[in-house]
Amino acid sequence: MSNYLFELKEGLIIAFKAIRANKARAILTTLGVVIGICAVALMSTTIKGMDIAFEEGISSLGSDNLYIDKWAWFSDEEFWKMRNRKNLKLSDYEKFKNLAQLPIAVAPTLWIVKKVEYGNNYVEGTLITGSTDEYLKTTNFDFDEGRFFSAIESKSSRNVVVLGKEVADHLFKSKNASEKYIKISGIKFKVVGILKKQGSNLLGNFNPDKQVYMPIGAVFKHFERASNRSIAIIIRAQNTSMVEATKEEAEDIMRRIRGLMYDEENDFSINQQEGLTQNYNKTVGVIKIAGLLITGLSLLVGAIGIMNIMFVSVKERTREIGIRKAIGAKKRTILTQFITEASTICLIGGLIGLILAILLSMAINKFLPTSIQFDTVILAIIISLITGILAGFAPAYTAAKMDPVEALRYE
Amino acid sequence: MNIINLENITRIYQLGSEEVRALDGISLRIDKNEYVAIMGPSGSGKSTLMNILGCLDTPTSGKYDFKGINVSDMSDNELAEIRNREIGFVFQTFNLLPRSNAFHNVELPLIYSGIHSLKRKEIAKETLTSVGLEDRLHHKPSELSGGQRQRVAIARALVTTPSIILADEPTGNLDSKTGGDIMLLFNAIHKQGNTIILVTHEEYIAKHAKRIIRLLDGKIERDEKNE
Ligand SMILES: Nc1ncnc2c1ncn2[C@@H]1O[C@H](COP(=O)(O)OP(=O)(O)OP(=O)(O)O)[C@@H](O)[C@H]1O
Numbered sequence: 007m008s009n010y011l012f013e014l015k016e017g018l019i020i021a022f023k024a025i026r027a028n029k030a031r032a033i034l035t036t037l038g039v040v041i042g043i044c045a046v047a048l049m050s051t052t053i054k055g056m057d058i059a060f061e062e063g064i065s066s067l068g069s070d071n072l073y074i075d076k077w078a079w080f081s082d083e084e085f086w087k088m089r090n091r092k093n094l095k096l097s098d099y100e101k102f103k104n105l106a107q108l109p110i111a112v113a114p115t116l117w118i119v120k121k122v123e124y125g126n127n128y129v130e131g132t133l134i135t136g137s138t139d140e141y142l143k144t145t146n147f148d149f150d151e152g153r154f155f156s157a158i159e160s161k162s163s164r165n166v167v168v169l170g171k172e173v174a175d176h177l178f179k180s181k182n183a184s185e186k187y188i189k190i191s192g193i194k195f196k197v198v199g200i201l202k203k204q205g206s207n208l209l210g211n212f213n214p215d216k217q218v219y220m221p222i223g224a225v226f227k228h229f230e231r232a233s234n235r236s237i238a239i240i241i242r243a244q245n246t247s248m249v250e251a252t253k254e255e256a257e258d259i260m261r262r263i264r265g266l267m268y269d270e271e272n273d274f275s276i277n278q279q280e281g282l283t284q285n286y287n288k289t290v291g292v293i294k295i296a297g298l299l300i301t302g303l304s305l306l307v308g309a310i311g312i313m314n315i316m317f318v319s320v321k322e323r324t325r326e327i328g329i330r331k332a333i334g335a336k337k338r339t340i341l342t343q344f345i346t347e348a349s350t351i352c353l354i355g356g357l358i359g360l361i362l363a364i365l366l367s368m369a370i371n372k373f374l375p376t377s378i379q380f381d382t383v384i385l386a387i388i389i390s391l392i393t394g395i396l397a398g399f400a401p402a403y404t405a406a407k408m409d410p411v412e413a414l415r416y417e
Numbered sequence: 418m419n420i421i422n423l424e425n426i427t428r429i430y431q432l433g434s435e436e437v438r439a440l441d442g443i444s445l446r447i448d449k450n451e452y453v454a455i456m457g458p459s460g461s462g463k464s465t466l467m468n469i470l471g472c473l474d475t476p477t478s479g480k481y482d483f484k485g486i487n488v489s490d491m492s493d494n495e496l497a498e499i500r501n502r503e504i505g506f507v508f509q510t511f512n513l514l515p516r517s518n519a520f521h522n523v524e525l526p527l528i529y530s531g532i533h534s535l536k537r538k539e540i541a542k543e544t545l546t547s548v549g550l551e552d553r554l555h556h557k558p559s560e561l562s563g564g565q566r567q568r569v570a571i572a573r574a575l576v577t578t579p580s581i582i583l584a585d586e587p588t589g590n591l592d593s594k595t596g597g598d599i600m601l602l603f604n605a606i607h608k609q610g611n612t613i614i615l616v617t618h619e620e621y622i623a624k625h626a627k628r629i630i631r632l633l634d635g636k637i638e639r640d641e642k643n644e
């Protein structure tokens with residue numbers, strides 16, 4: 007054991023000497039591994055980042071929710087068929103709410119896009135969701151300031167709003183926002199609450215941080231004619247195990263409201279986050295496999311580069327190998343020496359690749375909530391070592407089994 | 418006590434259908450502290466014999482006992498150990514590692530013996546001093562003269578205090594003055610009790626040895642004392 011450690015240590019010293027003597031070549035050779043390891047680290051970080059972002063997004067949506075909608079989110083149903091469906095109206099929601107037994111919350115939603123203003127500050131194209139006070143129960147919202155609008159405010163369609171964190175920050179900078187009035191299309195709305203940061207860029211404008219919430223009645227009163235747009239109904243099941251039963255009940259009630267015969271198709275859709283998750287896994291699954299292939303390929307190219315250069319190096323140093331054998335190097339010693347050399351090159355390349363990946367991930371961090379984790383670092387180091395050992399083995403073996411007399415005679 | 422005992426050694430190279438009998442029935446005994454010169458025309462098998470003596474090559478047939486142990490029974494690892502501890506090679510072309518300095522070249526056999534750094538540095542320095550190179554430790558071979566290079570090679574051969582020094586035309590690449598100096602060094606090494614076998618073409622070099630073996634066509638033509 008100590009003998010092996012000793013040989014490893016001496017092998018490392020020899021390896022560093024050899025690499026120093028051939029700097030340009032070592033740098034070029036290493037490039038393949040640098041790129042390979044950088045790709046591995048970035049890919050695993052990016053995938054992890056996407057998963058985290060998605061989970062955050064999903065949980066801010068509320069995980070046991072069902073969405074009754076004119077449109078199916080994920081479906082092969084033809085577009086025109088869905089377009090010809092009847093709009094969901096506020097009266098449908100009211101009937102539904104009276105009949106439904108299982109959900110713990112039922113809320114209508116309708117969104118519009120408007121510019122919101124406070125003094126000279128404004129946010130263009132803000133998503134404004136109109137709903138009732140029950141909407142809060144379908145979310146996991148926490149508040150930085152104030153509260154959600156109340157049942158009374160909701161019923162009487164008051165001009166009150168709840169702001170997402172980013173919207174509030176834009177409009178008020180660091181100033182206190184509660185009880186102030188913002189303007190939407192010239193109409194004044196009182197700010198009653200500001201949400202805590204929910205944070206998921208994956209949701210884009212659907213990110214609650216970028217939204218404004220107000221009573222649905224206020225939306226209809228000021229911005230939208232009731233007959234124009236179809237609302238959606240959000241219902242929240244008591245818990246995950248009740249989602250299926252709640253969905254069946256909802257379908258039943260909706261068919262009754264719509265007066266459908268038993269042989270008629272549903273003229274509405276009940277959407278679920280599971281669809282979102284499945285969809286996500288399907289898309290990201292493809293990305294993961296592609297990523298694995300690409301990184302695997304770039305590592306392979308790196309490994310072949312190392313192997314190639316090690317073969318050249320062994321050939322060039324035939325005489326050196328003969329000398330070493332003549333003065334007592336064993337096969338094992340020579341094997342260790344060249345494998346150590348290949349692994350050292352790979353490890354250095356891996357570390358450079360890792361540093362590169364860390365820098366690049368700081369850029370990616372602007373879009374995905376992630377940074378390179380400790381386990382990724384360990385993984386990258388292990389992979390680069392293994393690559394070095396595998397790539398170095400064949401050349402090292404050729405060196406180890408050289409005949410000393412022939413090697414010494416080599417010109 | 419005899420260190421080397423060869424019995425009817427042959428070394429045959431097969432070149433296609435043609436057989437080259439580089440060594441053809443060599444029997445030979447060499448004792449401790451002998452000083453032997455091997456001579457003979459080009460192609461007579463001198464280098465082939467040295468390679469076999471040095472355990473770099475194995476005979477096609479015959480028996481080779483090194484210090485009473487049959488070499489053909491040894492594994493590759495054991496042969497490497499014999500080369501490392503019992504044999505010191507000196508070559509015509511020096512065969513130093515070009516990228517390493519004198520010190521590291523001399524230190525290398527000790528690395529392969531598994532001797533640790535401090536001890537190793539001490540021994541290597543001592544040996545280089547004994548060949549008169551104490552002020553050239555950190556010179557690379559390319560920064561040394563031919564004679565100095567050969568001194569480094571001799572120091573490398575001596576550093577593990579081997580039972581035998583094998584030198585294949587050690588003065589072949591040197592002018593006669595430098596070659597003479599190297600021979601004085603060998604004489605001194607011999608006086609300290611070492612066993613030396615050297616190959617040479619030059620009678621005046623061979624004169625330094627106490628015994629001269631002449632080869633011809635892979636056979637021993639003459640083996641005589643040189644007083
Ligand atoms: N690897 C080999 N393959 C084939 N034949 C060889 C090989 N090595 C040596 N020989 C032959 O063996 C014979 C002896 O060669 P060797 O090198 O021992 O001669 P030498 O006495 O050292 O000659 P020189 O004085 O020129 O160095 C020669 O005829 C040579 O051609």
Ligand SMILES: [Mg+2]
Pocket residue numbers: 463464465585
């Ligand atoms: Mg020769």
